[in-house]
Amino acid sequence: MGYQRGAKMAVRNVSCCLFFLIMCVFVYGQDIFVEAENFSVAGKGWKRAEGPVARSASGLAVLQGSSGAFDSTASDTVKIPEKGKWKIWVRYSQVPSVRGQFRIAVISGGKEIADKEFDLNPTRTRAADSRLGMDYVWDFLEADLPAGEITLKVYKTGSRAVHPYSRCLDCFLLTTNQKLVPDHTHYGPQIYLRVTIGDGHEKPFYIHIFADYYRSPWYANYSLTPDGLDAGVRPTAGRRFFNNGEKTDWISIAKLMYFDTGENLLLSPRYTYQEIAPRLKAKFEFATEPDEKKIFKTIERDAEPGGIHIIIPPDYASPEGAGKLSSDIEIAEATGKLADSMKWPSIGKKPSLFPFFASGYFGEGGLVPHDRKVVQRELKTLSYFGFCNREKTHTGGLWFMKNDCYCQPDIEKMKTVAKTQVETFRESGASFDSIAYCMLMDEPGGQPLSHIANCSACAEKFRQWVKQLNKTPADLMVNNWNEVRPVDETRRDTDPALYYFSEKFRTRALGDFMLVQKNILKDAWGTEFPTSPNFSDGATYVANFYAQGVDYFELLEQGGMNALWGENWGNGALTRESTTYNVELMRSAAIKNNQLLGHYLLVYAGRLAWDIKTIAVSQAARDVKIFTSFYYGPSWAG
Ligand SMILES: [Zn+2]
Known part of the structure; x- marks a missing residue:
């Protein structure tokens, strides 16, 4: 319903507070993660930005260089543990139709030793986040780096002022692992899940998760197995499936989080994507760290059929937010308790003539x-x-x-x-x-004139309809039936009668x-x-x-x-x-x-x-x- 379709979606009003300390630099194995919004800025052309532009960014903040002084730069110093061939990944905003170029230079001992210009070409024709029309994408430059301190420095290139969603840098990931697929969710706030499977399942299964996000991109599919959480409707090949009585290790599920809105997860046990298992008996433990003491919520279910909803709020890491992580049955029972205890009106009867x-x-x-x-x-x-x-x-x-x-x-x-x-x-x-x-x-709307004026089927129906109305070509201010044709808005003033009937024909069609x-x-x-x-x-x-x-x-x-x-x-x-x-x-x-x-x-x-x-x-x-x-x-x- 609604003139604006997008507004139809139920939108939860959530606060976007983060209750965790986000550190500037994380070191994970040999990999080094740096938040771009923590860079030091020279001049007035780069700034920290939050809000919609950063809603898909790590830590919900970015380094924005869309406008302001063009010669402004931003930089940060990173300590490289050992000399070698490094890949320097950068995650930046991309509006497919706008280029927000920037150059990254790697400086060692006062000298530029590597550089690359980014956002020269769009990698997608349409943004996955259709509401904002932008996404964050990863790209990299390669450099032989010495051990010790290097500086990453960002310069603006291309157009001086660009769309505010362009030329925004989210984070950097430096790695010597040439095969690494960069994923910023390893470095932000974490959420872990441990699953203990009950008895009575007839054969091994995985848990499919449909994540509903309350905003564009609206949803995503994941597959949970004892080996971890995979993106997609089915697990990565070779994953083990859940068995009766099995207890998993702590599984990071941060990659399915939207930290601005939270999400509504629909879980279902499956043998294959097409084949849904009839029952799900399991205990789900949620924790902020892979640690018994950090469990903030436990959900135990014996669901038959096996479909259940779990709602994770964006502020789950705060005590108040942890209380909001809940499942469908908890919400249904809380509402039901209210309804059961209410004194309902006894007058009147159920509508029968008026459904x-x-x-x-x-x-x-x-x-x-x-x-x-x-x-x-x-x-x-x-x-x-x-x-x-x-x-x-x-x-x-x-x-x-x-x-x-x-x-x-x-x-x-x-x-x-x-x-x-x-x-x-x-x-x-x-x-x-x-x-x-x-x-x-x-x-539905009427047939658009842009279609009608260029469609032979519509033109034929239009002529028949005008005849049924007992109109003549003269009534439509033209000379003969050949000239009785539907027209679009551009002919409104030159052919007012044809235009009038063309508009009416939109509804007639x-x-x-x-x-x-x-x-x-x-x-x-x-x-x-x-x-x-x-x-x-x-x-x-x-x-x-x-x-x-x-x-x-x-x-x-x-x-x-x-x-x-x-x-x-x-x-x-x-x-x-x-x-x-x-x-x-x-x-x-x-x-x-x-x-x-x-x-x-x-x-x-x-x-x-x-x-x-x-x-x-x-x-x-x-x-x-x-x-x-x-x-x-x-x-x-x-
Ligand atoms: Zn048509």
Whole structure:
């Protein structure tokens, strides 16, 4: 839901405090690790930076040289234990479209003995951190270094001032190991895990971890075995698997940490990536050091099915943060205890004419089969509220087209998927009567003019549609049917009539595409449900249907569709008055053919239960007949 899709993700408001002392230089075997933000700066062109730019940096800080004096330098002295061929790795920011060059010089005895310029070419075309549009990447220079002190000195090269996310240095790693793959997570704050496996597992398994990060890059996969933590959906070849009764050594799991947001881990026991084991009985001990005395949290689970969530806060190393490291069952039971002890209202009854759903994840239908104890506890808690989730359900749409064109629906695929939908539903044993609505898609827009003006299928449909409207070429201010063609914004002033109808056609193309789906669904199910996509309330946000190309009147007044769905996301127009006005527009468009209205209630922007109640009453008064309330919970679900 929401005009801004990214904002849909539940974002935890977390403090980014670090409670550990980060030392300037770590020596690890022969390897030397140096934080760039601790370099001494000459002039006013380099500075320590924190915040978003450093959210993926070690120690959450970087040396930023994006602007300021161009002749400014930064340097640090490093003691080299022995003479040899060294690789000097540097981790720096990379915005794929911007070059933030810098030069690193290695100085010994007052003389430059090696140097290299960095960030001359991007190594990726798109940043993995799509929100910021930047990542940190590693590159190196090689040098024959003498034993004793050397100086690493950084100069700016290339453009004088660059994007603030460019020319930022995170850290250096000096090594004589030519094969080393640099990893800064070995040198920052640490977190260790020790796993003791219980009995009753039928064969050896590994633990797959899906890490949900609350921000871009949004997730990553890891595989845990007694031999360690590997990135990826399956362990590195040759790893041993867990056996009954086995206790691991301390395993560093720092590489899966985001130190700014923390993470929500979904663990599942697996024989292979495709084959999930039915049960997970294990004890997880978390420690800040590989030491019995440093254990700050122990989680013991006997989960069947074996899917469980563990939430690690960014400040786990502080006493307060350690208390926040928790698992789904702890959270579910704490909430459940509150719900059990509450005196619930006994007046009224569960809605039957007005299906009212709560949208949340209760452990069913997710990525992995979830611990039944958690699911049952959450459903018991939910049952107090009177939602219809257990009695009613909804189905999905068939949003398949060719060439991104609403005028080219993929009928074959639609029919195949509809058939599968019906078969799967029938196997579940539920009654078709329990289906309250069919949601075709979330927030589609009209077909963009940039497409329509250049698509022969759209042009043909456009001409047919104009004829159906009983218009002539003269009505569209052109000479003949050949000139009746959709146009884009550039022709707004020269061909106003063509432009007007082209804009309207954006919705018409969408509406016809929806209708094709609705009719195929009707044939497949043998019955009809209220069917619509959910539309963004962009119409009120910009006070114009055509910002998003969705004109409710154009959609509904010709008949065919039987429902219309909206939401109260609101963005800059998030008063209840303006979101209600959007529903009023929908209701007006539905008056002629009496289409049913559905509505998503969204808990965000600091809205309280009281806000949502008043909004719901307001929309019910405007003929909304089905509600789904998005409260984005429970909190362990991410
Ligand atoms: Zn097209």
